[in-house]
Amino acid sequence: xxxGIIFAAAAVMLLLLFLKIPVFVSxxxxxxxxxxLSPGIPAQIMAQRVIAGIESIPLLAIPxxxxxxxxxxxxxxxxxxxxxxxxxxxxxxGGLAQVNVxxxxxxxxxxxSNLADAAMEAKMLVPEMEKRGFSREFSSVVTAVSAMITPLxxxxxxxxxxxxxxxxxxxxxxxxxxxxxxxxxxAMMILVGIISLRRRYTNEMTEHVSLKKxxxxxxxxxxxxxxxxxxxxxxxxxxxxxxxxxxxxxxxLSIIYKEFSFSNIFQALKETVATTASIMMIVGAASAFAWxxxxxxxxxxxxxxxxxxxxxxxxxxxxxNVFLLVVGMFIEGxxxxxxxxxxxxxxxxxxxxxxxxxxxxxxxxxxxGAISPPMGTLMFVTCGIxxxxxxxxxxxxxxxxILLLVCLLLLTFVPFFSQALVNLVY
Numbered sequence: 001x002x003x004g005i006i007f008a009a010a011a012v013m014l015l016l017l018f019l020k021i022p023v024f025v026s027x028x029x030x031x032x033x034x035x036x037l038s039p040g041i042p043a044q045i046m047a048q049r050v051i052a053g054i055e056s057i058p059l060l061a062i063p064x065x066x067x068x069x070x071x072x073x074x075x076x077x078x079x080x081x082x083x084x085x086x087x088x089x090x091x092x093x094g095g096l097a098q099v100n101v102x103x104x105x106x107x108x109x110x111x112x113s114n115l116a117d118a119a120m121e122a123k124m125l126v127p128e129m130e131k132r133g134f135s136r137e138f139s140s141v142v143t144a145v146s147a148m149i150t151p152l153x154x155x156x157x158x159x160x161x162x163x164x165x166x167x168x169x170x171x172x173x174x175x176x177x178x179x180x181x182x183x184x185x186x187a188m189m190i191l192v193g194i195i196s197l198r199r200r201y202t203n204e205m206t207e208h209v210s211l212k213k214x215x216x217x218x219x220x221x222x223x224x225x226x227x228x229x230x231x232x233x234x235x236x237x238x239x240x241x242x243x244x245x246x247x248x249x250x251x252x253l254s255i256i257y258k259e260f261s262f263s264n265i266f267q268a269l270k271e272t273v274a275t276t277a278s279i280m281m282i283v284g285a286a287s288a289f290a291w292x293x294x295x296x297x298x299x300x301x302x303x304x305x306x307x308x309x310x311x312x313x314x315x316x317x318x319x320x321n322v323f324l325l326v327v328g329m330f331i332e333g334x335x336x337x338x339x340x341x342x343x344x345x346x347x348x349x350x351x352x353x354x355x356x357x358x359x360x361x362x363x364x365x366x367x368x369g370a371i372s373p374p375m376g377t378l379m380f381v382t383c384g385i386x387x388x389x390x391x392x393x394x395x396x397x398x399x400x401x402i403l404l405l406v407c408l409l410l411l412t413f414v415p416f417f418s419q420a421l422v423n424l425v426y
Contacts, residue, residue, distance in 0.1 A: 006296055009034035013289070017335075024281035027335060031288040046288050053287020054280045057240055058164040062279055064243020065155045067272040068224075068250040069116065074264040075254030077221045078120060081106050084218035087211050094196035095203040096129045097142050098189055104146035105153060105185040106222065114370060116275075118147035118378050122385035132202050137396035138195070140388040144378045145400045146188060148367040152181035154225055155242065158363050161283065161334060163239075165290075165341045168355045170239040171232040175425050176356045179417045180364055184407055191403050220253055233425055279334060286338030293342060306347050313351035317412050320344065321365060328369015329376070337366060360418040361411055368404050371397065 013030030021029075028050075035046050072078065082103050089098040100121055107117050121143045129139040151158040154174035163170035195201075227249065228242045237245060254260040310316045327336050341362065348358040370378040373394055383393055411417050 005034060005037045006292070006298070008037060009289075009292065024278075024285040024335075027282070027285035027289050027339070031285065031292060034292050045291075049288040049291040050284040053284045053290075056164050058160060058170055059280070059283065061155070061160050061170070061240045061243040062157055063272055063276040064240070064247055065157065065160075066275050067268060068243065068246035070268040070271045070275075071247065071250035071254060071265070072221065073116075073120065074268055075250065075259040076257050077250075077253060078103075078107065078124070080214075080217040080257075081221055082124065084214040084222075087214040090203065092189070093193040093203065094189070094201060096125060096132060097134060097138070097192045097196060097201065100125050100129070100139075100142050101146045101149075101185060101188045101192060104149045105181060107150060114147045114150040114367070114378060115381055117150040118144055118382050119385060121147065122382050126386045134201055135396075136386060136388050137392045138199075140382050140386045140393055141397045141400055142188075142192060143386070144371050144382040144393075145397065145404070146185075147378055147382075148371065148404075149181050149184050149188075151363060151367055152177045152184065152360075154178065155228055155239075155246070156363070157279070158333065158337065158366060159359070160239070161279075161337055162341060162359050162363060165338060166345045166355065166359065168359060171229075172356055172422050172426060173359055174229055174232065174239070176360055176418050176422045177363075179419075179421050180360050180407075180411055183410065183417050184404075187403055187407055188400075191399060195399070220256065224249055229425070282334050283338060286335055289339060290342050293339075298343065302343055302347060307350055313353055314413065316347070316351055317353070317361070320348075321361070321408060321412060324362065324365035325368060325372070328366055329372045333366035333370055333377075336369070337362070354415065354419060356422055357411075357415050357418045361408070364408055364411055368408065372401075 009030045012033045013026050016026035016029055031046055035041055035043055082099065085099045085102040085106065086096075089095065089102060092098045103121060103125070104117055107120075122140070126136070126139045126143055129142075130136055150156065154177050156174075156177055159173040159177055160170055162168065163173050224246060228246065231237050231245065232239055232242055251260070251265075254264070306316065310319065324336075324340075327340070344362070345355070345358065349355070370376050373379065373390070379390065379393060382388070383390055
C-alpha cells in the first residue's frame with residue numbers, strides 16, 4: 001500500500017485534532033480517508049472494526065467504575081474523606097493545599113477519573129483556599145497537578161484501557177499504579193510545604209473534628225481499593241466484576257450515610273452514560289485506526305527501525321519520554337494511548353522492558369500531558385472553574401513541571417517504584 005495514503009490519513013486526523021474537533025470525529029475522519037483512498041478494501045470493515053473495538057470484556061469495567069465514583073460523590077463520601085484529610089494535615093505546612101493533594105490520592109481509589117477529581121476539588125477546595133490567603137494561581141495549579149494522581153491509583157480508567165489494548169493484566173496494573181501514585185503524592189506534598197513556608201500560607205482549616213471521628217466517617221470508603229485489589233488477587237472476582245462490586249459498595253455506603261435517593265441514582269446513571277459514551281466513541285474510532293496501522297505493518301517497521309537505530313534501552317526510554325511528552329501536549333490522553341500503545345509496546349518488549357514498568361511510564365507521560373499547554377485538558381477544566389488565567393497558571397506551575405519530570409525519570413530508570421508492589425502481591 002502506498003505510504004502516501006497512510007500519510008494522508010494521519011495528516012487529516014492530526015489536523016482535525018489541532019483544530020479542536022472532537023477526538024473521536026478526528027480519528028474516524030483519518031480512518032475514513034484511508035478507506036476512501038484505498039481501492040479494494042470493503043467499507044464495511046471500518047464499521048466492523050469500530051464495533052469490535054468496544055466489544056471488549058475488560059472495557060466493561062469503565063462504566064462500572066465511573067458509576068461507582070459518581071454515586072460516591074452524591075452519597076457524601078467526598079466530604080467525609082476531605083474532613084479526614086483535614087485532620088491528618090492540620091499541622092503540616094500548607095494546610096488546605098496539602099488536603100488538596102491527599103484528597104486526590106484517596107479519591108483516586110474511588111473515582112478513577114482525573115477530570116472529575118479536578119472539577120470536584122476546584123469547586124470545593126479552591127474557594128476555601130482563597131479565603132485563607134492562598135493565591136488563585138497556586139490553588140488552581142495544586143488542584144490540577146494533584147488530579148494527575150487519580151489515574152495512577154487503582155481503579156484508574158487509563159489502566160483498564162491500556163491493559164485491554166496491550167494485553168497486560170489489569171489487576172497487575174492496578175497494583176503497580178500505587179507506587180507511582182504515592183511517589184507523586186509525597187513529592188507534591190514536600191514541594192507544596194516548601195512553597196507554603198516561603199509564602200507563609202496559613203494552616204487554618206475549614207472545620208475542626210477529632211481524628212477518631214473523622215477516621216470512622218472515612219474508613220468504609222477508604223476500604224474500597226483494598227477490597228478491589230484483594231478480591232482480584234484472591235480470585236474472588238475479575239477486574240470487570242470488581243467494577244460491579246464497587247457500584248454495590250457505593251450504594252451501600254449511600255444507605256449507611258443516609259444519603260440514598262432515587263433522584264441521585266438517576267443523576268449518577270445519566271452522568272455515567274455520558275462519560276462512558278465519550279470514552280467508548282474514542283475507543284471505537286481509535287480501534288479502526290489501529291487496524292489500519294496493523295494492516296500496513298507500521299508497528300513492525302517501527303520496531304525494526306528503532307532497534308537498528310538505537311542499541312540501548314535507556315536511550316530508547318529517554319526518546320520515548322520526550323516523544324510522549326510532546327504528543328501529550330497536543331492529543332488527548334486516551335486517544336494517544338489507543339493509537340500509540342500498539343506501536344510502542346512491541347518495541348519496548350523487543351528491548352526487554354518490563355510490560356508493567358512501560359505501562360506506568362506511558363500513563364505517567366499521558367498524565368503530564370493533561371496539564372501541559374497548549375491543549376492540557378486538566379489545565380483548562382481547572383482554570384475554567386476557578387477563573388484563573390492560563391498564562392498565570394503556567395507561570396505558577398513551573399516548579400511543579402520540574403517536579404513531574406524528576407518523578408518521570410525515577411519511574412523510567414528505577415523499576416522499584418512501578419514493580420515492587422506487583423512482585424510483592426503476585
